[in-house]
Structure formats: C-alpha cells, structure tokens
Amino acid sequence: MNVLISEVGPRDGLQSIAPIMSTDAKKAWIAEMAAAGITEIEVGSFVPPKLLPQLADTAEIVRYATTLPGLTVAALVPNARGAADALAAGAHKITLPLSCSEAHSLANLRKTHAQVLDDARRIAEMIRALPEGRRPHFEGSLSTAFGCTLEGDVPQAKVVALAESLMAAGCDEVGLADTTGYADPASVRAMIAALWGAVGREALTGIHLHNTRGLGLANVLAAYDAGLTTFDSSLGGLGGCPFAPGASGNIVTEDLVFMFEAMGVRTGIDLDRLFAVREHVAAALGDEPLYGFAPLAGLPLGFVPATPKATTREGAFA
Secondary structure: OOOEEEEOHHHHHHHHOOOOOOHHHHHHHHHHHHHHOOOEEEEEEOOOOOOOHHHOOHHHHHHHHOOOOOOEEEEEOOOHHHHHHHHHHOOOEEEEEEEOOHHHHHHHOOOOHHHHHHHHHHHHHHHHOOOHHHOOEEEEEEEOOOOEOOOEOOOHHHHHHHHHHHHHHOOOEEEEEOOOOOOOHHHHHHHHHHHHHHHOHHHOOEEEOEOOOOOHHHHHHHHHHHOOOEEEEEHHHOOEOOOOOOOEOEOEHHHHHHHHHHHOOOOOOOHHHHHHHHHHHHHHHOOOOOOOOHHHHOOOOOOOOOOOHHHOOOOOOO
C-alpha cells in the first residue's frame, strides 16, 4: 500500500445529515468497508447525544469495530471527557480538533485555543497512564487551517504556532484539515512545507480536505506530490461541518481511490467492493444524496488497478 485512505463517513458524514442510521446498519457499513480493504475508519465521535443524536451509539460502534481484524478504529473527541469514553471503549486512534480560527473553536467546541490545549495536555496524561500496549495514537487536528466561514483568513503563522503547541501538549502528530473548503493546491503545498519546518515530517503525514469548491482531488494531488501519505475521505461524499456554514463536500472515497489506482498508486482497496458498499449505504439512508463520478460512470474498459485483487483483505462480506 502506497497511501492510506482513512474513511470518515461514519463520523463526519453521519453527523452532518438529518437521518439517523441504525446501529446495525453502521456495523454492516464498517464491516463491508473493512472487507473492501479500508484499513482505517473514523467510526464516530464521543459527543453528548443531545448535540449529535446521529452518533449516540459511538461507544458500541467502537467496541464492535475493534473486533474486525486489521482495522484501525479512530474516533473524534471534543474534550477530555470524550477522550476518557473513547479510551474506555478501546479506540485505537483518537483525534482532538483544534480550530485554528478561534471563532470556529467557540462555535464548534465552545472553547478557546487555550482551553483546547489544556484538554490536549489532560488527554496526553490519560494516555500515558495506560499500559504501553493499550495506548491509542493521539492526533491533534488543525481544523479550519486554510480559512474560516466565520472569521475569514487564518494566518499561516497561527496554524504553525498551534501545531507546535499541540505537539508540546503531548500529541503524537498533527493533522491538517481544510474544514471549510478554502484550500487550493498552492496553499496546500505551502502549508505542508511550513508545518514540516516547524514540527518535522514525522509529525504531519495526513490531511482532511473538502470538495466544497471543486478543488478536493486537486488538493489531494498537491498534498501527495508534497509527500503526505494519509488522506481522509467519505463514502459518497457524505458530510461536512455542521458548525461552519457552507462547509459541505467531503472528498468522495470512491473517486479518491479511483484516482490513485489509475495513477498506479496502491491503496489496498477493491473498487468493485467499494462501489457495492455505496449501494448498501444508499439503501440505509433513503433519499439522502450521495456524490461521486467514478461509481456512476463505472470503471473504464480494460482498467487495471494498481492494487491486485488478491491483495485486498477477505472479510465477513466477501
């Protein structure tokens, strides 16, 4: 596998739509994605159910997902309390979002930068208190890193300073997130270079991009050419941030996988199986629209993916 595709649909996708998917349907979705070759899935968020009833069953979903062989189970946590719940459920990776725009931080988490960094330090302490073999990977996500619908421009220097603060607080790495779809290929390359210069290449390997203004895959390619290897995406392009007006359009997993496989870059994912998962999710969500071009057009005649069929993992839905 040359790149890691991290599926965020069960969290970022479902939190942004009105329908509430059943727990059984979520489990089937995650199992089918794992069987298709997805090796990392953000399965939910430990937020109060009254705020996001779509994700009220996250603890049960995490416990189920950790039984799937070879799957890294990720979860978003808004604070130290959510992190404690994620640790109790057994998540392999936890992500704390720190909005580089303080206006968005207040809207999203109701916390200032200083308060989120305090949470990061508390979470790091909680993780260090666990036996070494049970410590999850801890990522601090630099949300709204390229701009904010509430605040406007976010200076690159602020993003860099917050990345340094997250690493000093005890994060294992930082993630770069274009929460509002403001990024372009040039700004992606520039931001990666600035962050690598500040925290090192090993502290930034992944990026979360939106296709709000049609630049999602172009930005992915810029990040890949710059050297990043982990890319978030959502099946059918589900999702966005409910606390950032206009922040629609997660990158479509199916289109992202097709682009890399067509380029000769191995994702480890079986496209035919991935397209089949889309059909099952569509049936579970009813009239909720799904996006993407590759699954609608189908694979080109004679298409040979970079990932050989024999290398994708067998699973319960084989």
